[in-house]
Amino acid sequence: MPLRRSTETRVLGGVCGGVARTTGIDVTFVRIGFVLLTLGSGIGILVYALAWLFVPLEDEPTNIFSRALSDRRGIRLVIAIIPAFVLVQVVAASLSIAYVGTFTWPVFVAAGAAILIKRNASAAESAWIDGELVPMLSIGTTRHSRWRLLGRILGGAFLAAAGLFILVSGHGIGTALRPVGGAVLFIAAIVIVFGPWWLSLLRDLMAERQARARAEERAQMAAHVHDSVLQTLALIQRSAEDPTQVVRLARAQERELRSWLFEGRLPGSIAEHATTLSEGIEVLQQQVEADHGVTVEVVVVGDCDLSDALRALLEATREATVNAAKWSGAAEVSLYAEVECDAVSLFVRDRGRGFDPGAVPDDRQGIAHSICDRMHHFGGSAVIRSAPGSGTEVELSMPRRELVR
Amino acid sequence: MTDQGRPRIFLVEDHAVFRAGVRAELGDAVEVVGEADEADAAIELICERSPDVVLLDVHLPGGGGQAVLAGVLPTHPEVRFLALSVSDAPEDVIAVIRAGARGYLTKTVSGPDLLQGVYRVAAGDAVFSPRLAGFVLDAFAGGAGAGDLAAGLDPELDQISPREREVLRLIARGYTYKEVARDLMISTKTVESHVSSVLRKLQLSTRHELTKWATDRRLV
Numbered sequence: 001m002p003l004r005r006s007t008e009t010r011v012l013g014g015v016c017g018g019v020a021r022t023t024g025i026d027v028t029f030v031r032i033g034f035v036l037l038t039l040g041s042g043i044g045i046l047v048y049a050l051a052w053l054f055v056p057l058e059d060e061p062t063n064i065f066s067r068a069l070s071d072r073r074g075i076r077l078v079i080a081i082i083p084a085f086v087l088v089q090v091v092a093a094s095l096s097i098a099y100v101g102t103f104t105w106p107v108f109v110a111a112g113a114a115i116l117i118k119r120n121a122s123a124a125e126s127a128w129i130d131g132e133l134v135p136m137l138s139i140g141t142t143r144h145s146r147w148r149l150l151g152r153i154l155g156g157a158f159l160a161a162a163g164l165f166i167l168v169s170g171h172g173i174g175t176a177l178r179p180v181g182g183a184v185l186f187i188a189a190i191v192i193v194f195g196p197w198w199l200s201l202l203r204d205l206m207a208e209r210q211a212r213a214r215a216e217e218r219a220q221m222a223a224h225v226h227d228s229v230l231q232t233l234a235l236i237q238r239s240a241e242d243p244t245q246v247v248r249l250a251r252a253q254e255r256e257l258r259s260w261l262f263e264g265r266l267p268g269s270i271a272e273h274a275t276t277l278s279e280g281i282e283v284l285q286q287q288v289e290a291d292h293g294v295t296v297e298v299v300v301v302g303d304c305d306l307s308d309a310l311r312a313l314l315e316a317t318r319e320a321t322v323n324a325a326k327w328s329g330a331a332e333v334s335l336y337a338e339v340e341c342d343a344v345s346l347f348v349r350d351r352g353r354g355f356d357p358g359a360v361p362d363d364r365q366g367i368a369h370s371i372c373d374r375m376h377h378f379g380g381s382a383v384i385r386s387a388p389g390s391g392t393e394v395e396l397s398m399p400r401r402e403l404v405r
Numbered sequence: 406m407t408d409q410g411r412p413r414i415f416l417v418e419d420h421a422v423f424r425a426g427v428r429a430e431l432g433d434a435v436e437v438v439g440e441a442d443e444a445d446a447a448i449e450l451i452c453e454r455s456p457d458v459v460l461l462d463v464h465l466p467g468g469g470g471q472a473v474l475a476g477v478l479p480t481h482p483e484v485r486f487l488a489l490s491v492s493d494a495p496e497d498v499i500a501v502i503r504a505g506a507r508g509y510l511t512k513t514v515s516g517p518d519l520l521q522g523v524y525r526v527a528a529g530d531a532v533f534s535p536r537l538a539g540f541v542l543d544a545f546a547g548g549a550g551a552g553d554l555a556a557g558l559d560p561e562l563d564q565i566s567p568r569e570r571e572v573l574r575l576i577a578r579g580y581t582y583k584e585v586a587r588d589l590m591i592s593t594k595t596v597e598s599h600v601s602s603v604l605r606k607l608q609l610s611t612r613h614e615l616t617k618w619a620t621d622r623r624l625v
Binding site: 001205290295297299301334338347349351393 | 535536539542577578579584
């Protein structure tokens with residue numbers, strides 16, 4: 001069995017999990033081994049980073065490095081840290097602290113590898129890195145950061161004190177200053193030589209980030225145009241012999257487009273004036289019927305005032321309903337809402353063509369994700385049941401805290 | 406029912422176009438024995454021809470669908486009524502059901518669904534649209550309250566069982582009887598008997614929510 005990084009037993013990149021599975025050694029021992037190697041000479045961290053880079057993830061055909069070869073900006077970034085590496089080496093040598101020198105190069109190689117990994121990981125692994133690793137490793141960027149901030153300050157103070165101690169011990173203050181002065185001059189030289197290049201690299205990275213944001217915005221815009229405008233144009237063509245219907249469709253679309261372009265109101269957001277769940281569902285029904293030319297059969301049992309959580313529920317419901325209207329091919333969508341003492345349940349069902357939820361390509365997963373995300377954000381849940389040929393049912397459930405009217 | 410197993414149906418509906426549409430949709434699967442466009446004529450003809458199922462428009466000149474039910478059922482209790490309406494207003498639904506109709510469908514119903522409803526009513530079962538199921542869930546919400554018990558209500562009639570609630574909930578979600586049966590792992594026959602039982606409660610219960618409709622519409 002070839003070595004593959006594991007997706008199940010992983011803390012960072014799944015290297016230890018992969019080694020454990022290939023060799024049969026318990027993963028805990030493998031991890032301890034890597035930690036010991038790191039403590040000795042830093043070699044553990046080096047091996048780990050290179051393995052992450054060169055060993056493909058299980059069920060992925062290529063490793064990250066093969067993709068990194070075409071990432072020119074990433075390679076430039078890696079080259080850009082070389083002067084910093086030289087700098088640290090020179091300073092360490094001038095202060096004759098050899099073990100800093102030996103530790104430096106594994107750390108820098110690992111840092112280079114980390115840059116390439118972060119930029120070239122596959123979509124699935126990027127999701128893991130952004131979703132799990134970055135929050136776990138990041139300090140002081142999350143909301144509950146007061147203790148972390150304290151920890152960071154204490155850690156920094158400790159390191160500074162240790163550095164000072166190393167500098168002074170065995171030299172005396174006077175003798176320590178001379179090599180430090182040399183190091184400072186050297187740093188200045190490197191900054192003068194490489195500074196402009198580093199700056200341009202930084203500008204490049206920022207431009208790249210902006211370009212990505214713009215592309216996302218454009219995709220969102222395209223999705224909206226597709227959702228509403230193209231849909232309306234299709235409906236208008238279909239009802240060409242009915243002038244009143246054409247005028248109605250065109251006017252509704254114009255109103256929506258204006259409110260989106262000039263007032264920044266997201267299309268399809270539940271009208272503000274709806275104050276109860278049944279009113280909100282009624283608005284939703286009218287909008288979806290007008291926009292997509294399907295019948296929405298609504299049954300509501302009980303009623304209650306709208307909260308933020310329930311508005312989110314309505315947004316998710318709209319998404320599920322629009323989705324059914326667009327993709328199922330069914331002319332009718334059933335919507336059933338029931339208000340209970342502790343929760344609101346909502347079912348969106350169509351008898352259309354259905355799909356295999358396991359076989360949806362990643363780029364079409366967006367809808368399911370955005371429904372689930374909306375619900376999870378307020379502590380609700382969403383279940384999508386479907387099979388080819390037997391329609392689709394989306395079950396949404398949102399807990400409620402306020403009392404039934 | 407006739408020998409061929411085709412239910413004999415009678416149309417009571419004041420829109421000629423809709424009558425023609427229903428005839429065309431039901432086609433040869435049923436035998437249409439007559440039609441009427443207002444209450445008095447309908448009562449006379451139904452009593453004369455005693456069809457299996459009457460498709461009854463809720464809104465009708467001359468007293469509406471309830472007048473037809475009131476005129477036929479005392480003398481011909483074997484005639485079964487399936488109500489059709491353009492509106493889902495609960496008061497319309499509850500009025501015809503309590504007046505004796507065995508089912509309720511909106512006029513937007515598809516041909517096959519209508520036919521199935523006719524067969525079901527002809528066989529003595531009840532036909533609930535999702536809307537009607539939702540209404541019953543609403544009216545019977547939360548079991549009998551303290552006020553109900555104090556008023557001396559019969560728990561047999563004034564509460565629906567948890568199983569019946571489950572069945573109604575699935576119907577309200579748009580499930581067919583067959584799908585309800587599959588989901589709850591019971592037979593279609595059992596689903597039908599649950600729905601019939603609910604229909605009986607709906608017709609006979611004196612729950613406040615129901616009597617309110619009835620008194621508002623002067624049905625008691």
